[in-house]
Amino acid sequence: MDPRPYQICSNCVMDTTDSLITFDDAGICDHCRTFERTIKPNWRTDARGRAEIERIAEGIRQEGRGRDFDCIIGMSGGIDSSYLVYLAKEELGLRPLVFHVDAGWNSQEAVNNIERIVDRLNLDLFTEVIDWEEMRDLQLAYFRAGVPHIDTPQDHAFFATMYNFAEQHGIRHILTGANYSTECVRNPIEWMYYQSDSVQLRDIHSRFGSRPLVKFPITSILRHKVYLRYIKRIQVVAPLNHMPYIKADAMTLLADRFGWQPYPQKHFESRFTRFYEGFWLLGKFGYDVRRVQFSSLILTGQMTREDALERLKAPPLDAATIAQETAFVAAKLRITEDELMGYFRAPNKTYRDYRSQESVYQVGAWAMRLLGLTRGGKR
Amino acid sequence: MLRPRISPCLLVHEGGLVKTERFGNPKYVGDPINAVRIFNEKEVDEIIVLDIDATVRNREPDYDLIRRLAAECRMPLCYGGGVRKLEHFERIVSLGVEKVAVGAACCEQPELITKAAEVVGSQSVVAVVDARRPSPGAPPTVLTRNATVDGRVAPADHARRLESLGAGEILVNSIDRDGMRVGYDCELVQSIRDAVSCPITALGGAGSLAHLGELFKHFGIIGASAGSLFVFKGVYKAVLISYPNRADRDRLVAESLGPRGGEA
């Protein structure tokens, strides 16, 4: 229970629903301070940044010579990964293999957007289809666990499959659409615990799952951040951080050039994510991820605080849509709406109620910051 | 003008969607409900869903799956797999399915076709004719039960008989071209066209929209069904659901049917 009086940052729109938030005397939160102090000074989107990514791209091109492709890009159909694919091919002259993980929740818009971009850019596509029965069972296990991070199965599968594929095929470069421009403020761990923590995933599954996880791809933080990174030398590059990335402009470009269809909100390419972020997380825990997303846009000058506050006044999904999406999710998971809402009303748990590798993350994050290998980061 | 139909055909195996090659080697494609939902949003003409386990494993049709599929379809749905009794037809149709496809029963109990046509109407009875050429150019024969049982009959003769018994549509499927993406077996389709006057749907071999166009050019108004074409993309056979949009479909039909329009 948080006995703190309500407070909202005077600069962005993060507030005390993030229970670990701290404010300085000017009422500015630690997310903003972290951005100003550690991210912004080192975030180069000018000629220097461009030169840096060109250098990296040249390295990728060299290594990939003679091979069918020189890097892989995970594409969800969302704006970041879609724009990244365009950038990689057209501006950086790379030859990416576009990689898509189908966890069973693709919206028609996402599928359509992937098709258009892959076709128009004349790229190859690889899809990994997660076994739906296992996915469904794992998702239900997460619902039963009562934790906020019920989107973990999708995210975990995505990363695990990508890394497995890269390792199997000896690919050393993974391009990601991660970017400070729209993500410099990260979701608090309290809201979305590390999706790569396989100890937590296995614990939740063993307690609440009803069938073995055989085909479901599992990775672990040590595996992909240490073994694959330093032993197999698989490098993850985030090109969107090396040039000006303005979301609205990116959407316009993709719509004009490729007929890309925009989504009403971030992450709506998966109908589960839409339900999760638009209703479940907010309704059950009071966590509104729009605060995080808008705060990032405020800090990078793409949205005003007034506009964000205005938009936060209304819920992300109206009552009719919530009813429709609840029915959809229940039907898709083959449970009744009563059962689903039963999970909604059950007591709230946190990641600390289950086994985890949190200490490994903490040590790792500390070490990475010390070595200057990462900036900002989740907390 | 009546248009030729373009229908995705989805195979259900152990509750999941698969795609086969020559009726073997099933590759997992995903959740059937999500696939049908996406096809529905793409406004496909019709959709065919075949449960390839039910008959060989002697199981009843999966009514729960059928009900959920039907709920997603704002277009006609044809369902097949494990249909062996009149009651199956009645129940499947009552769940909101337009057409019921029968394969093995056409050989094993052809009188069922007549009974079903009387009750649900012949327009809802689709006779599936799976045919294989032992080698290219050799005459095809009918096989049933996932190509494990020899029907000992030529496809055209079989189709003719089934139409006279009351089938309202013939779904002719080339086993040897299944998943091969080399084009439809137009000779096989022609033999069926010559034998029956009811509507026909061709399946097996489509690998591009050009193959569909070729089919329409030959046969005018006909159903063109495909699996791989709408479910896989590119050299890695990446699973991605696709379907030509309305403008592309209209253009394809206009180019294929030409100035004479839709001759049935």
Place this chain on the structure above:
Amino acid sequence: MIAIVDYGLGNVNAIENIYRRLGIEVVAVRTASELAKAPRLILPGVGSFDWAMRLLDRSGMRGALDEAVLGRRIPVLGICVGFQMMLRRSDEGVLPGLGWIEGDVRKFEPTRSGQLTRLPHMGWNDVRSSTRDPIFAALEEPMRFYFLHSYYIQLAAPDGEIGTADYQGDFCCAARRDNVVGVQFHPEKSHQWGVGLLRNFAGSGTC
């Protein structure tokens, strides 16, 4: 509120689903007393004419249906065989129809325009409406719907015709007589045009 006459035939589920997703109240009625309270009806149907008439009689709703449509004159939409049932009789069977619309149900001729008529008429076809009937309001032109039938409506008088389609020659595919409207095609299986038509039928006014 829309009441779908559930006498055992026709895609009740599909029609219900569409109305639910549109947020329009819908219910399936199975008894005479349920039907008597309905403000607006849909009469679906697939299969053969006689079989449909027989099931309707067996349902016990026949009387209540006539009372609602001819007596109370509430709006009713007939779909496919449901539409055919509203006529006097059909070439397909021996039983008489409901007789709400003057005309008969005929089988498509074996040849039309000099060509063999493949039956059933199956697939997506364009529908033209010259009368601007409210059930077609705001539908994207050219309208197209899904057809699956071997018999078609032949009206006694042409003024009831509100829609035609071309299957080797024009035929009447939609008709209206006051509160009674019928469509030969399947709006519950015709994507946006069907959803639009069903929405129009649920609207207030002359629909």
